[in-house]
Amino acid sequence: MSDGGGESGRESDRATKRKSSDRDFPQAIAKIAVAQICESAGFQGFQQSALETLSEVVVRYIRELGKTAHTYANSACRTECNIFDIIQGLEDLASLQGFSGASDSDHCLAGSGTVREIVQYVSEAEEIPFAHSVPHFPVIRDRKQTPSFLQIGEEPPGDHIPDWLPAFPDPQTYVHSPVTLEQARQHKKAEWSLLNLQQQLACNGLEGPSMIDPGDAAKARRAAETNPFLSAPLHFGEKGVSPVFLPAKLSNEAVVENQAGENHAVANHVSVLETFAPAIELMKSRSCESEEGRKKVLSNQRPAVQFKIEIGKKSTGTALDLSFQNKDVEKITSWFGKDNEKDDKKRRAEKILKESMKNPQELAQL
Amino acid sequence: MNQNQGGNDARHDDDSALSDFLASLMDYTPTIPDELVEHYLAKSGFQCPDVRLIRLVAVATQKFVAEVASDALQQCKARQSAVVKDKRDKQQKDKRLILTMEDLSKALRECGVNVKHQEYFADSPSTGMDPASRDE
Numbered sequence: 001m002s003d004g005g006g007e008s009g010r011e012s013d014r015a016t017k018r019k020s021s022d023r024d025f026p027q028a029i030a031k032i033a034v035a036q037i038c039e040s041a042g043f044q045g046f047q048q049s050a051l052e053t054l055s056e057v058v059v060r061y062i063r064e065l066g067k068t069a070h071t072y073a074n075s076a077c078r079t080e081c082n083i084f085d086i087i088q089g090l091e092d093l094a095s096l097q098g099f100s101g102a103s104d105s106d107h108c109l110a111g112s113g114t115v116r117e118i119v120q121y122v123s124e125a126e127e128i129p130f131a132h133s134v135p136h137f138p139v140i141r142d143r144k145q146t147p148s149f150l151q152i153g154e155e156p157p158g159d160h161i162p163d164w165l166p167a168f169p170d171p172q173t174y175v176h177s178p179v180t181l182e183q184a185r186q187h188k189k190a191e192w193s194l195l196n197l198q199q200q201l202a203c204n205g206l207e208g209p210s211m212i213d214p215g216d217a218a219k220a221r222r223a224a225e226t227n228p229f230l231s232a233p234l235h236f237g238e239k240g241v242s243p244v245f246l247p248a249k250l251s252n253e254a255v256v257e258n259q260a261g262e263n264h265a266v267a268n269h270v271s272v273l274e275t276f277a278p279a280i281e282l283m284k285s286r287s288c289e290s291e292e293g294r295k296k297v298l299s300n301q302r303p304a305v306q307f308k309i310e311i312g313k314k315s316t317g318t319a320l321d322l323s324f325q326n327k328d329v330e331k332i333t334s335w336f337g338k339d340n341e342k343d344d345k346k347r348r349a350e351k352i353l354k355e356s357m358k359n360p361q362e363l364a365q366l
Numbered sequence: 367m368n369q370n371q372g373g374n375d376a377r378h379d380d381d382s383a384l385s386d387f388l389a390s391l392m393d394y395t396p397t398i399p400d401e402l403v404e405h406y407l408a409k410s411g412f413q414c415p416d417v418r419l420i421r422l423v424a425v426a427t428q429k430f431v432a433e434v435a436s437d438a439l440q441q442c443k444a445r446q447s448a449v450v451k452d453k454r455d456k457q458q459k460d461k462r463l464i465l466t467m468e469d470l471s472k473a474l475r476e477c478g479v480n481v482k483h484q485e486y487f488a489d490s491p492s493t494g495m496d497p498a499s500r501d502e
Contacts, residue, residue, distance in 0.1 A: 029399065047465060047467055053470060053483075054470060061427055062403060122390070122425060125429075
């Protein structure tokens with residue numbers, strides 16, 4: 001494979017080379033430099049393997065020169081190298097090929113044959129600057145450090161902990177809390193609200209009342225952008241989540257929109273709505289009171305999930321920094337106020353029956 | 367005494383020549399960028415804040431590469447002249463000078479670097495097989 005010889009050809013070759021063989025940025029730069037020098041020597045094309053080999057040799061040359069110079073400096077009880085260390089290194093490396101005055105044992109280093117050859121080369125060769133501007137590397141990334149107690153303004157828990165140490169992480173990150181189910185439902189709620197917003201935007205002619213405030217919508221969108229969990233709407237049943245709650249108010253409006261906006265809606269949204277259709281129909285069949293906006297729970301999918309939500313109790317499990325979620329949690333708590341009681345009573349009755357059924361069996365086994 | 371003075375003068379000349387050369391190095395921009403040379407020298411433990419020394423290393427490396435390249439070019443031209451004598455028709459095509467592994471390995475052998483290149487790459491199942499028996 002021969003290079004075109006021009007800059008563009010070299011760049012495209014470089015791009016492919018980077019994927020296959022170039023692990024390092026400096027190696028790629030060395031390749032470019034070597035190619036430029038060979039071009040000035042008269043070559044019009046390179047074999048890829050030959051170019052790689054030569055650049056590898058050049059890198060090793062530099063490293064060997066540095067190592068030798070450093071060794072000579074250390075031998076002279078110094079840590080910093082000076083010009084004479086380099087000249088000695090050059091002489092060592094050029095000893096194979098030979099230079100004028102190599103056999104002299106007591107010549108001054110300043111007048112070494114290697115230096116004279118380099119001077120000659122500099123005076124003869126034309127100056128070819130490197131083709132690209134090389135940034136200062138390696139680039140050290142700025143790591144975001146955890147703030148200290150002092151920076152947060154917290155009191156460290158305990159006298160033995162000084163306040164300049166980094167603060168402890170939030171307890172939600174390591175304490176198991178039963179609020180995770182709520183979080184999942186909040187996610188679903190956010191996705192649903194985002195979906196509805198998108199649908200609203202899709203079907204322009206429809207006059208549908210906005211079920212969420214524009215502030216919430218903006219926040220939901222922002223949350224969707226920042227939070228990867230909200231980026232793509234999940235299909236019904238894709239994620240193992242506790243029962244899907246569909247407030248009747250939303251479901252009614254969604255159904256209206258679905259019927260009217262089917263032509264306009266995006267295929268994705270329609271399909272998600274279709275998956276929600278059985279749930280929506282169930283909701284419609286049930287009578288729902290919408291005086292205070294209290295909604296019923298759809299409790300057919302996962303009866304085993306037992307959650308207890310009390311009115312007025314704020315959820316503290318929001319580790320995510322989304323303010324709108326708190327608002328929705330309050331809404332949810334107001335929804336599931338007293339409508340749950342009947343379902344709970346039914347479930348409790350079923351449980352008691354089951355237990356009573358089990359007990360005689362166990363007794364029989366014993 | 368005279369010899370010492372003569373020796374001292376010579377040393378001074380050498381020193382001054384060297385310092386002049388180092389000063390002139392700052393005007394000359396070597397093809398190998400300073401950052402690259404600094405990076406690899408730092409990897410091998412070389413420590414020096416002086417930029418002129420880094421330039422010296424860069425220029426020395428450039429000279430080394432130029433020598434190797436010129437040797438390889440001579441090899442390439444020698445091979446081309448041998449080929450051209452046989453077939454005059456291919457003169458147009460062979461004008462392109464390409465750095466091949468063969469020429470490079472010969473040139474590097476003089477510098478003490480032994481580079482052996484692969485004769486062929488077995489990157490497909492039909493490599494090395496007879497053209498007749500290949501399934502294609």
